[in-house]
Amino acid sequence: MATPFRIVPVALMLAGTLAMSGCAKKAPKMLPPEPGAATSTDTGASTIGAAPGSQADFVAVTQGADTIYFDTDQYNIDGEDSAALQKQAQWLLRYPDKRATIEGHCDERGTREYNLALGERRANAAKNYLSSLGVGPARLTTVSYGKERPAAPGSDEGSWSRNRRAVTVTID
């Protein structure tokens, strides 16, 4: 007899476990959508309201996969990052005249100059992976903001894991 009252606690526990392990390393992949951004469950087509091929369309179609996350001090592309970058690459291959900037970021728990270099390394890791998927490297530029532009303002593991990131922004 699977009543909701028996299922819910189990689900909460699972979610809690996932969240904890996620915090220790990387940000959870299913982030809430950006405020105001259009969302759609239809991944194969452009969203109503966003012009096909626009940055708004890219954000809507990739559903949070415009950003990949890194472990502390790391810049390697893991399985989750790979899935996200494949979504990005699908979109970029669909609109071959679109260019994009990849912004590399770090958490605040490092020195300023090193983080500038680390952000550059992360942005380039994303760029190289997109290139390996067929996106011409000439279409992709990188910029590092180091720890200067955190997405999550807190000083805790959860915020830091969301700030160690590379964000792909297409140029309208």
Add this chain to the structure above:
Amino acid sequence: MISRLFALFSSAVLGLAAPALAAAQPAPDQTPGEGGGLSGSVSDENQWQDLGIAIASFATDQDVPTRTAAGSTSALGRGLSEVVAADLRNNGLFKPSGPDGLPQPAYEQISAPDFGSWRGRGADMLVQGYVRANPDGQLTVGCYLYDVALGQQLRRAGWVVPPEDWRRAAHKCADMVYSRLSGESPFFDSRLAYIAETGPKGRRVKRLAVMDSDGANHRYLTSGQATALTPRYSPDYRSILYLSYLNGVPSIYVYDLATNRQRLVTRSGNPTMAPRWSPDGRWILYSMAIAGNTDIYRIPATGGTPQKLTDSPGIDIGGSFSPDGSKITFESDRSGSQQVYVMNADGSGQQRISFFGGRAATPEWSPRGDQIAFTHIAGNLRIAVMNPSGGGMRYLTDSWQDEAPTWAPNGRIIQFFRTEKNSGKASLWQVDLTGRNERRLPTPVDASDPAWGPIRP
């Protein structure tokens, strides 16, 4: 922009001194029979730290208006003594008293103090001085240091300054007192470049700013439209190296203070970071990322062909010259984590020197050559020092996030910036080599990346 400050030879009696145009240093100590002075340093708690120094309001021969914000020569005299007292007090040096609560010596008493009354006040040392308005609008400032117990003059010096530079004369006076009594090199007459910060954590506005060592004469150099980071004053104070996002790509610019113009250090399209001067100002170090890999380069300050100094697949960044310019300490993560290395100035002989737990970053060689200050990262970020071979590591601060040390010109005090947890608000702090005398530097808004320039000529 370069101020003209002429030192007077103090051989002449008070009131008769004439400007010595070529002199650049305060007069040599002419007190007969004096030994090497009291030895010690800010890193010790030597006897001299307990000296009680009375700093009296500076006198004037004639109370006339001046072209300073301080007012007439009489008011300026008080202002001068207040700057001297604040320099010594704020840096935890000696036990200064005055000018409040002390008698105001007459002009004639400056060269002939009433030692008896000062002894009665329990003063060990006495600082007196005078200010005169010259017909050409310049100011003449004299500074005298006396040993009250001996009833003897220890040192005197004088300077001719343009009105806008009156505080420099006071800093020179404080430097004279500090140097004579401690045996250390001076540091008050110096300036700082730093980054002024405003706005929310995720969108901080970061502007290049400069100020005197005591926070006076503050000036913003950039508007904040483009993020500015990591400034470094040139050794001659004519220009500042810093990073700007002006053209979208983080790049190193040379900002010329006389013309308020700036130029790129190198044009490559690649991001450049972490600029540094050589001690003689002839070389610029910078770090450049190519395809994600950051290495350290040097280029003549006047331009020319960059020379790559490091070539590892890791991040090599920063760099700080030894005082003689022969070596460079820098940070690299080639071993797997940030650590401090030393190499020759041409890039040869690279070797790691930091071997303790945690990460070690932002090494800065002391102007004295005997220490390297750095940021130690083991959870928290803390300021630490070690000797140039990596030994004798010790912490100077213990807070949540302190980083980016910069040395006072005499190598006895370190400034750094401290970031608050959660709010991300940053402020400038300084600490002496004991780690005990720590204080926050007042700035108009939040502040980071302090860079201390050398002692001014």
